[in-house]
Amino acid sequence: MGWVACWFIPAILQVVRKHLCLRHDLRGFDGGPSACSRKGCVSLSSCSEAVSMSKVLPAADTLPTVGKKLLKGRRYGLIAHGASITSRGKLILEFLEDAGIEPPQVIFTPEHGLFGEYAYMEPVPSDEKGWRGVPIISLYGSSFESLAPPQRTLSNLDCLVFDLQDIGARYYTYLATMAISMEACARAGVQFVVLDRPNPIGLSDIEGNIPKPYLRSFVSYLDVPNRHGLTAGEVARFFAYKRGLDLDLLVVECAGLVRPMQLPDTSLPFCPPSPNINDFECALLYPGLCLLEGTNLSEGRGTTTPFKVFGAPFIEDPFAFCARLNEFGLEGVAFKPLFFVPKYDKWAGKRCGGVQAVVLDRRKIKPLLVGLCIVWTAMHIYREGFQWRREPYEFEERWLACDLLFGDETIKTLIEMATSPFEVYEYMNAQSKSFVEESRDFFIYPDSV
CATH class of the missing domain: 3.90.1150.140 (Aspartate Aminotransferase, domain 1)
Known part of the structure; x- marks a missing residue:
């Protein structure tokens, strides 16, 4: 970076304030009926039988009701993995069968494979025999091009259903898989359905900066901070807006979820979404x-x-x-x-x-x-x-x-030159102030019941 770094980095360090912490400002957001009636959202709270089962329910629990209506007679694909479970711990593929819903035409698997059997950055193979005869196509191969669902496969589908468990960090790759798949569906004219799940580390706190566009990669694909404070469904809505996607997007929301909740508050089981998040x-x-x-x-x-x-x-x-x-x-x-x-x-x-x-x-x-x-x-x-x-x-x-x-x-240089890590933290957080305001329009879940 030469003389630019010598001037620019110290200038940054002089203007940051100590111990800055950004939180979502939820004032003015009506978390009542409007949160469920927003275009492209389906509320699980309408399913009274399901709500009585648990404090919080993932959208996968709607399959016997909403899912049946949504998928009946349609050709659909499913992006899933071993953590795609119901509130009772049932794998979504088995739950579909129990609900009397026809199996998907194809199953797409993310990094780590369908059951988390592959290490990070290890290519995941596709499997024509797949799950009980349903072919499995890998969305994590040996190249960046392998991360998108093939257009020839999408051309035979009416909708693509996404149900992966995220953990609330930009570089956890499952939401990048979602975003890349959304772009592919927009090109193919295929509906994209998100079965939403709680963000296990909560929706009230964010930390970090927004990636620079020229550094976009599989671990920095989304215009969100390091700790983004959104669910997959909220990220999907935000991403579709930011990228201007012409996409038929439907988010089936969780029941009973409010923003301050972390996984231990929900009564839901923890199922490891990848080999090293146990x-x-x-x-x-x-x-x-x-x-x-x-x-x-x-x-x-x-x-x-x-x-x-x-x-x-x-x-x-x-x-x-x-x-x-x-x-x-x-x-x-x-x-x-x-x-x-x-x-x-x-x-x-x-x-x-x-x-x-x-x-x-x-x-x-x-x-x-x-x-x-x-x-x-x-x-x-x-x-x-x-x-x-x-x-x-x-x-x-x-x-x-x-x-x-x-x-x-520039952050690695900041770390090298800063007199404390708090200076770096303040610099990163200051960049995401606009995100706090902009993302609020895409919230699905309220701050309280």
């Missing part, structure tokens, strides 16, 4: 700990606690590293020193000094800030060992993985 706390920490994928620090892959532990062999004294992190006094989290040996991925078979992030208060923790504090501290303490990841990342070779994850190539 519980709620993994999902909660992911918007911050995923940034470590852009470095040579292990993010805990190859251990039983991915996205909770992190470290590297060059961290010889994890107690000192841990003490520095605890000095930040971050709300809702504490750091505990440890050693671990990853069985695969970064530093496989090598003893790593590291730290475990212990969630103390799920409502107060700011996971993106946690991740920035980890990266900033590791970079400034271990200057000889810390490195940005250089290998190709998610089909992209032109940019570093950290640039794609940040969505802004």
